[in-house]
Amino acid sequence: MTTANRQPEVTGVLSWFPLDLPLTQRVIALFVSKWIIGALRPLVQLKVPDLLSDGPRSAEEIAEATGTNADALFRVLRCTAAAGLLVEDSDGKFGLTPVAAGLGEGAPGGVRDMFLFASDPMMWRPYEDVLHTVRTGEPKFDQEFGMAFFDYLKQNPDSNTTFNRAMLQNRYPGSDRVLDSHDFSRYPRIADVGGGKGQFLAEVLKRHPGCTGVLCDQPQVVAEAAEVFEQAGVSDRVALAPTDFFESITPGCDAYLIKHTLHNWDDEKAAAILTRVREAIGDNPDARLFVIDMLLTEHGKWDIGKLVDVEMLIILGGRERDREEWNRIARAAGFEPSNDPAAGDLVLLEFRPV
Numbered sequence: 029m030t031t032a033n034r035q036p037e038v039t040g041v042l043s044w045f046p047l048d049l050p051l052t053q054r055v056i057a058l059f060v061s062k063w064i065i066g067a068l069r070p071l072v073q074l075k076v077p078d079l080l081s082d083g084p085r086s087a088e089e090i091a092e093a094t095g096t097n098a099d100a101l102f103r104v105l106r107c108t109a110a111a112g113l114l115v116e117d118s119d120g121k122f123g124l125t126p127v128a129a130g131l132g133e134g135a136p137g138g139v140r141d142m143f144l145f146a147s148d149p150m151m152w153r154p155y156e157d158v159l160h161t162v163r164t165g166e167p168k169f170d171q172e173f174g175m176a177f178f179d180y181l182k183q184n185p186d187s188n189t190t191f192n193r194a195m196l197q198n199r200y201p202g203s204d205r206v207l208d209s210h211d212f213s214r215y216p217r218i219a220d221v222g223g224g225k226g227q228f229l230a231e232v233l234k235r236h237p238g239c240t241g242v243l244c245d246q247p248q249v250v251a252e253a254a255e256v257f258e259q260a261g262v263s264d265r266v267a268l269a270p271t272d273f274f275e276s277i278t279p280g281c282d283a284y285l286i287k288h289t290l291h292n293w294d295d296e297k298a299a300a301i302l303t304r305v306r307e308a309i310g311d312n313p314d315a316r317l318f319v320i321d322m323l324l325t326e327h328g329k330w331d332i333g334k335l336v337d338v339e340m341l342i343i344l345g346g347r348e349r350d351r352e353e354w355n356r357i358a359r360a361a362g363f364e365p366s367n368d369p370a371a372g373d374l375v376l377l378e379f380r381p382v
């Protein structure tokens with residue numbers, strides 16, 4: 029029986045930690061997240077998972093290969109191994125676990141770029157004073173950097189690259205489930221609004237050889253998309269549409285997908301984007317809007333979306349939404365819901381124009 033089972037009062041994230049702490053001290057278990065991420069980030073920056081792909085190595089060997097301080101490196105390796113992300117053998121050599129292998133450069137299905145983005149200083153610094161956000165309702169990011177998140181990316185090409193590379197790995201199992209469970213073949217021309225470098229649209233087109241696609245995103249993002257479509261073998265079926273989605277969206281498509289994008293914005297701005305989609309649909313009653321985003325569960329239920337929501341609040345001023353909230357912004361833009369997926373995960377919400 030686990031500690032968590034012996035203490036049924038402990039729910040959510042705290043129940044995942046095996047520390048046998050009294051309940052009044054149990055929040056301490058959360059501190060380890062900072063220590064582990066702090067130890068893991070330099071290892072990923074130094075490409076230690078790649079160095080270990082040929083087999084375990086000692087801290088001294090890794091320090092020599094990476095030009096780092098052997099004692100400091102040993103201690104972050106040991107911490108990372110104690111957390112179960114590396115293996116430390118009886119000779120003191122460190123080897124990969126499957127989790128650490130997923131942090132190697134180009135690891136199939138890996139999340140190195142996602143990890144480097146999520147642990148980047150631009151994503152940490154706003155967390156130093158979340159009280160500002162709680163007092164004002166404003167994203168701390170804007171106060172910290174003097175501008176909104178996407179404006180910051182526009183002005184900082186390295187950060188823009190970090191973000192866009194991370195989005196290429198924005199493939200939760202939920203994304204694959206959505207791809208596998210929806211037949212888009214009855215929509216000959218499919219737009220992906222805020223589609224990044226085309227990562228989701230490329231998968232849709234691969235699965236639906238009769239469809240063509242339009243990638244609508246900011247000019248500096250769309251400019252980097254060609255490679256993604258080439259790799260997927262669908263370049264001949266895609267048009268690139270650099271745009272500001274608050275201004276206009278390519279008209280005349282049969283389906284408009286918008287994935288992991290409306291949650292970046294408050295209700296007013298999300299409804300403005302959907303209004304541009306509605307204008308693009310015009311008087312075609314058969315066209316559909318597909319929102320692919322979290323659907324929050326009711327009060328009191330565990331839901332990872334309720335945690336992601338705080339990141340949206342602090343960094344972007346956006347939000348995750350429940351069914352009523354999605355319906356409200358969709359109706360404001362001229363859409364009616366036409367499906368009813370279960371809440372608690374990434375879902376595909378279908379809307380028809382009215």
Ligand SMILES: C[S@@+](CC[C@H](N)C(=O)[O-])C[C@H]1O[C@@H](n2cnc3c(N)ncnc32)[C@H](O)[C@@H]1O
Nearest residue numbers: 195198222223224245246249271272273287288
């Ligand atoms: C969180 S990413 C999601 C990317 C992609 N849909 C995915 O799921 O991986 C949000 C996208 O919105 C785009 N975006 C932000 N502001 C925009 C604007 N004003 N016009 C067009 N696209 C914008 C960003 O460039 C980014 O690619």
